Amino acid sequence: MSQALAHEDVIIRRGRRSGLPLIVAVHSRALGPAVGGCRLRRYDTWQHGLADALRLSEAMTYKAAVAGLDFGGGKSVIALDNDTALTPQLRETALEDLGELIASFQGSYRTGPDVGTGPEDMVVLRRFSPYAYCAPEGHGGTGNSGGPTATGVLAALRAGARHVFGDASCTGRTVVISGFGSVGSGIAAGLAAKGAHVVVSDLEASRKEAALASGYGWVEPGQALSAPADILVPAAVGGVLNDVTVPQITARLVVGPANNQLTEERVADALAERGIVWVPDYVASAGGIAYALSRESENYSHEAAQKRVEGIGDTVTRLLDLALSAGTTLLRAAQQIAERRLASSDLEAHAV
Ligand SMILES: NC(=O)c1ccc[n+]([C@@H]2O[C@H](COP(=O)([O-])OP(=O)(O)OC[C@H]3O[C@@H](n4cnc5c(N)ncnc54)[C@H](O)[C@@H]3O)[C@@H](O)[C@H]2O)c1
Numbered sequence: 001m002s003q004a005l006a007h008e009d010v011i012i013r014r015g016r017r018s019g020l021p022l023i024v025a026v027h028s029r030a031l032g033p034a035v036g037g038c039r040l041r042r043y044d045t046w047q048h049g050l051a052d053a054l055r056l057s058e059a060m061t062y063k064a065a066v067a068g069l070d071f072g073g074g075k076s077v078i079a080l081d082n083d084t085a086l087t088p089q090l091r092e093t094a095l096e097d098l099g100e101l102i103a104s105f106q107g108s109y110r111t112g113p114d115v116g117t118g119p120e121d122m123v124v125l126r127r128f129s130p131y132a133y134c135a136p137e138g139h140g141g142t143g144n145s146g147g148p149t150a151t152g153v154l155a156a157l158r159a160g161a162r163h164v165f166g167d168a169s170c171t172g173r174t175v176v177i178s179g180f181g182s183v184g185s186g187i188a189a190g191l192a193a194k195g196a197h198v199v200v201s202d203l204e205a206s207r208k209e210a211a212l213a214s215g216y217g218w219v220e221p222g223q224a225l226s227a228p229a230d231i232l233v234p235a236a237v238g239g240v241l242n243d244v245t246v247p248q249i250t251a252r253l254v255v256g257p258a259n260n261q262l263t264e265e266r267v268a269d270a271l272a273e274r275g276i277v278w279v280p281d282y283v284a285s286a287g288g289i290a291y292a293l294s295r296e297s298e299n300y301s302h303e304a305a306q307k308r309v310e311g312i313g314d315t316v317t318r319l320l321d322l323a324l325s326a327g328t329t330l331l332r333a334a335q336q337i338a339e340r341r342l343a344s345s346d347l348e349a350h351a352v
C-alpha cells in the first residue's frame, strides 16, 4: 500500500468551544483555492469522519477540474459521536470553532453547505471570514445550493438519456430517486414536468406524504435500488453502489448527486459490464458549487451562472464520446480530463 499522502493539508483539531473533533482536508490547490462543503453528522468514531473528509475532498478536486472551475478540492467535517445530543448551543459553538479554523486558511480553503449544514450555518461561519458560500441572500450569499445542483443533475440526466434511450426528454420513463431531500425533490419536480413517471424513496417515513401529495410513487428505501426503473438517481448518501447492489439494479442509466456513490473505483467497471451507464457523481453534482462560485466569486449574473450549470449536459456528452471511442468508462474519461487539467497547471506553475 502506498504511504504517500495525496492531500496538501489535513488539519484535525478539537474545537475549543464545543470540544468536538473538527477536520479540514485540502486535497489540492493546483487549480486555485480549495473549495468544498462542511459536513456535520454523526460518525461511529472521528476517524470515520477523517476518512470521509479525505475521500470527499479528493472528489471535490475532480469535481472542480472537470467542471472547468479554477478551484481546488477540500472538505470539512464536524464529527459528532453517537451519544452526544446536538443542542442548538452545541451546533453554534461547533460552527464557531470551524469558522475560526477556516479563517486561519485566509481564503486558501473555502466552504459551503453539505450534509447536515445549510445556508443559515454559513452565517455563523461568516462571523470569522467571508469564505463560506451559499449564505442566505440577505447575508450576501446565493442561498440553498440544492436548486442549482438539481439543475445540473437534470442536464446530466438528459445527456445520458439521449445516449442510452435515444431521447433526452424522459417522457414516459420510470425514474427512481433515492433521497427525497433538497436536491432529490428538485430533480423529481423537473422530471415530472417532462412527463416522467417519478418514484421516490427516503429513509424519513414522513417524506412519503409529501411525495404522494406531489403525485409521485413511493418505494421503501431497502428496495429503491432494485425497483423496476429506466433511470436510477442516487440522491441520498454515498457508498450505495457496491458488489451487493450493482447486480440488483434494473435501470440502464444511473445518475445522481450523492457524493462518493461507489465503494471502490472498480464498481464503475462492474456497472459497465452490466451495460449500465453510470455518470460519475462528481460530474453530475457540480451544479451547486459551480453556481455559487460563479455568482459569489466571479460576479456572473444569475443567467450566466445558470448557463454554466446547464453546461454539465455538454460535459456528459463529451465524456460519453470519449468513453465510447476509447472503449472505457465515463469514470476513466472524467479522470483523464481532470488529470490533464491538473498536470497542465503543474507545468504552468513550474514555468513561472
Ligand atoms: N445540496 C447540494 O447542493 C449538493 C451538491 C452536491 C452533492 N450533494 C449530495 O447530494 C446528496 C443529497 O443532498 P441534499 O442536499 O438533497 O441532502 P438532504 O439532506 O436535503 O436530502 C437527503 C435525503 O436523503 C435521505 N436519506 C438519507 N439516507 C437515506 C437512505 N439510505 N435511503 C433513502 N434516503 C435517505 C434523507 O432523509 C434526506 O431526506 C448528498 O449526498 C449530498 O452530499 C448535494
Ligand SMILES: CC(C)[C@H](N)C(=O)O
Residues within 6 Å of the ligand: 035, 036, 037, 038, 111, 112, 113, 114, 115, 134, 145, 259, 285, 286, 288, 289
Ligand atoms: C455546495 C457544495 C460544496 C456541495 N456540498 C458539493 O458537494 O458540491
